Amino acid sequence: MDQLFSAVMTIGIGVGGCLTYFFLSNLLLDRIYPATGANISFNINRANAIRPWLFMFPAIILLAIYLVYPLFWSIYLSFMDAAGEKFVGGANYSWMLADAKFQESMRNNVLWLIVVPAFSTAFGLIAAAVTDRIKWGNLAKAMIFMPMAISFVGASVIWKFVYDFRPEGTAQIGLLNAIYEYFGGVPQTWLTSEIVNSFLLMVVLIWIQTGFAMVILSGALRGIPEETVEAAILDGASPLQIFFKIKVPQIWGTIIVVWTTITITVLKVFDIVLTMTNGQWGTQVLGNYMFDWLVRGQDSGRASAIAIVIMLLVLPIMIWNIRNARKEMR
Amino acid sequence: MDNIVGGKSSLTWAVNLAAAFLVLLWTIPTFGLLVSSFREKDQIISSGWWQSMFPQEAAVQVRGAAPDTAVQEGALFVITGNAFEEGQAGTISAFGVTSREPAAVVAGETATTPEGYRITVNADGTYRIESDVPFEGTRGERFFVTTTQPPSFTTENYGTVLTGEGLARGFFNTMTVSIPATIIPILIAAFAAYALAWMEFPGRALLLACVVGMLVVPLQLALIPLLQLHLWAGIGKSYLGVWLAHSAFGLPLAIYLLRNYMAGLPREIIESARVDGATDFQIFLKIILPLSFPALASFAIFQFLWTWNDLLVALVFLGATQDQLVMTGQLKELMGSRGGDWELLATSAFISIAVPLVVFFAMQKYLVRGLLSGSVK
Structure with a gap:
């Protein structure tokens, strides 16, 4: 109190x-x-x-x-030693380049960068197109949008339960293993099998970000001038043609904005990896690796160097955003 | 649009189906955990949550009443009792006397144990063990039953978690972090946004560009320097530090959203107020601030969700002691130390996401509006 x-x-x-x-x-x-x-x-x-x-x-x-x-x-x-007291030049950076765990983090971050924005935007676009045409669209939107309100940690609990493993022969309580077993597979400890586990962690973020993409893309789809669609219908275009050849090109700008916004989120991803695998079994990413060196490694030099790498990856998007914003102000 | 072309009912069907599929895919994981939070610990680990809505079959071992409870009926020694524990409901379909054949006999019929006792278990759980000689030993006879239990749900987990695991404390800690961290930046940002929207001064464009740039600066970059700064300034790991950090990290978005909104307000209102002799301070407080309510609300929701759900800032800028650990931090600890206790995890997770969900559904309109004004221009 x-x-x-x-x-x-x-x-x-x-x-x-x-x-x-x-x-x-x-x-x-x-x-x-x-x-x-x-x-x-x-x-x-x-x-x-x-x-x-x-x-x-x-x-x-x-x-x-x-x-x-x-x-x-x-x-x-990032140019100082672990305690931040002695100048060590580029030692932290050269350590980083040679470090296997850092290379793994970079590899995973690249994978995340390719997979998560692509799938979130694609699912978001489908969800927007589909929910705009049905009577219960608002309800459907709210349901798909809902994960946005759930914390990354909460989402990790939800999905860790989906991925849960019980030995073969006992009842599976994780949905994924239950389905896998139903189709004849042998239950897997999904979160410890390399490569697959990274993708399963990405699923969590895609699940969260799709709602965001959907809301913005739905707004953009509604902003399309009706005449263009009507003209296409009169010319005999099929619904799919209308969507891909008339609508999508007109909201291309918004799609890119959504894509880059999710990219930024992906670059900073931390909570999901920390709580689900803590970077073990080949799932490490930069955000969590930096935190690891900060808290467990107690090395401000190396942690800062990793943070700088994240910043460098964000930089192109930052510059692009600033240029766009300045164009609009004029 | 469909009616222009005429009846495209198959397309409508496909669209409805696709939407239903997406909605199911997106809600099932959450729903599964929600259902599990209302199940008993044993049930959660013995069957999938999707089976909990239907009656469940389970094979359980029962130990009969102790031999000294036997009564003599003529030449027979008889032990009676109920295979179900008190308060438990269900039906028994089969039973058995050895672990190799736990369901060998249909309920209601009689089986003979290796010791030569005759045992009858009825569908309602009552059993009767007969013997021609007095029962020996001190432990009751062991037998096996296959029960069918109706779906049962309990709110016990919520009671346990709220009183036991310190989650109630975590709830207050999270509230302590997020409420000031939501309210304080609003006013600071609103003044700055007004200046950037409606006042002419050199460097305005540059400042705006900086704000847009700061929108995407990764938090990770700020952690170490700020931690050192807080320690140096004597703030240490305290709520004050978290409030300051959250407020500052929220400022770029607040200024950006509010400036965009304020810049769209009609120029005439502000100019006529100026002609009437109102100062900038008065214009801001009496005209701009009330008119900007929708933008203020959308930022407040963003900031509240973000501070409530945050783990990283709280982990770094707050201590890990019970009186400072926020709910996300507790969930993380639980996942590490009690990763198999799904009844605790599920319940704790739902308590922690309840508040943001309520805020989300109540204020969705403002959230959507804020998102749209922030990204589509």
């Missing part, structure tokens, strides 16, 4: 503090450069030049400390 009280207090202090800051700083600005008197126009201009920065000050400070500074400090740390 104490704790909840302190949480409520923090909300009060945080919100109240913000409001007080904004109010007082604006008041102060109006006092220093009053919009009256002899040099009124000079004062107004001055106040208008300063005011935006007053409005943005708390945000800029927080972002600078929590996002910009860590970027540079991580680069610095």
